[in-house]
Amino acid sequence: SQKIEQNSEALNIQEGKTATLTCNYTNYSPAYLQWYRQDPGRGPVFLLLIRENEKEKRKERLKVTFDTTLKQSLFHITASQPADSATYLCALVGSGTYKYIFGTGTRLKVLA
């Protein structure tokens, strides 16, 4: 069955460093991959989308890579800040479907 794995343990990093979060998937060929941020008590908020034929996407301090051979996406936050502390979710969408498969999320804590 389709499976998405994200770092299940929390990731603690020092302010100013680059945070790297991983999303691995199996038994799936997504057309798109999205990253969302979720704060406690709130719904997820969209951050970035990358298509299957794209290798990398950037937006301000955020960067996403997508390797369909490794079946992996990496999400980077450069010059991290305490305000970046949240849970980050990746979501896969298949071609021609409207069904989003989410990972369990990685909790990031940026220490001041």
Added chain:
Amino acid sequence: KAGVTQTPRYLIKTRGQQVTLSCSPISGHRSVSWYQQTPGQGLQFLFEYFSETQRNKGNFPGRFSGRQFSNSRSEMNVSTLELGDSALYLCASSPLTSGMDIQYFGAGTRLSVL
């Protein structure tokens, strides 16, 4: 534009009861999806509606059902509640019909089953 609105925000029920949750999408959005979020399982897809039709369904028992009205507002119903149904239920709306769509989430309804 107003965001996605979910009501109620919190709900406490007992086993065996049924519950109805409501979701008002962003104006103009015709697609509404529902998710169940628990600490162990993460965000799990329940179903998606577009123009009052269910287009996709997740792997949940028939106790979970939903519907969408002509104004795109959606409701989901859970009958014969079980303790394991305690979760955060999230609704998300999307503007277009492509899988590239961004999902805009509401704040969720926290359901506790006692």
